[in-house]
Amino acid sequence: MSEDELADVLRYSSPDTIYIITWNNLLKKLFCPFRVVVKHQIGELEKCEVVWVDSVKVTVKLKTVFMVKGRAYYYDHFEILDPD
Template sequence: MDPPQINFVDNNSILIINRHGLMKQVFVPFKVIVAVNISIFRIGNVVYVDEVSQDRQNRLMYRVAGKWWHYDLFVIAVGF
């Protein structure tokens, strides 16, 4: 079985779906909340994503403070 593919719009935006099934394109920079203590970031810190991409295993990556991080270390702080 092939791994799932993550398709994002481009390096400057992603598509998100809220709990009601509505979809929205979110453009960088967008706010995220740190979900795991990592490097200089602590749980609950609000930081900004400057760029999005994917790694070799097709996992979504965020560029925050000049470094690349896996998306699941953060919670998107965008409501609609």
């Protein structure tokens, strides 16, 4: 992916929001901060710990990253808690 293509994709992303598909196929927009559960120990985070995602970032390879307690973690280390 070229830098121009990446810039075009990032133009539509926001560090304050993320879209999710719920278990019943509804599209939901979550605003930071939102709560997640840690799936397994990673860094200083313990398994089953509930933490807040402060912002959402994207890597150069377009993988979603959650900013938690000032550190970046790939999204797949977490399960998003139902906001309702």
